Amino acid sequence: MAREFTYKGKPLEELRKMSMEEFSQLIPSRSRRALKRGLTELQKKLLLDIRKNPNAFHKTHARDMVIIPEMIGVKIGVYNGKEYVPVQIKPEMLGDRLGDYALTRKQVRHSAPGFGATKSSKYVPLK
Numbered sequence: 001m002a003r004e005f006t007y008k009g010k011p012l013e014e015l016r017k018m019s020m021e022e023f024s025q026l027i028p029s030r031s032r033r034a035l036k037r038g039l040t041e042l043q044k045k046l047l048l049d050i051r052k053n054p055n056a057f058h059k060t061h062a063r064d065m066v067i068i069p070e071m072i073g074v075k076i077g078v079y080n081g082k083e084y085v086p087v088q089i090k091p092e093m094l095g096d097r098l099g100d101y102a103l104t105r106k107q108v109r110h111s112a113p114g115f116g117a118t119k120s121s122k123y124v125p126l127k
Helices: 012-017 020-026 029-037 041-052
Strands: 057-060 074-078 084-088
Touching: 020 029, 041 057
Parallel strands: 057 074
Antiparallel strands: 074 084
């Protein structure tokens, strides 16, 4: 028996029926203030595209867009400065921002010393 998802005690179907103002009362203050200020033109365009065709893959630069209930289940390509990172919106992401799921910096991986390194810096202990 699978557990039904709830956000602050509200089931997913009830969240989808809520207006933007009602939903903003449930999310953290930083996201609430962003929604209260209103959406930017880029965010409005993304939301309109999602409403038109929720099954398509939508590319966007709007990393500051707050994830709202009507975006659940949509695939969005979020730009990280180099490429579009595919993000599948899940119910657990409500109230977060799209940029949280498309990292802009890679993890540093150190390997062998580079070209022109000195003998002492090439030393690798056996143990």
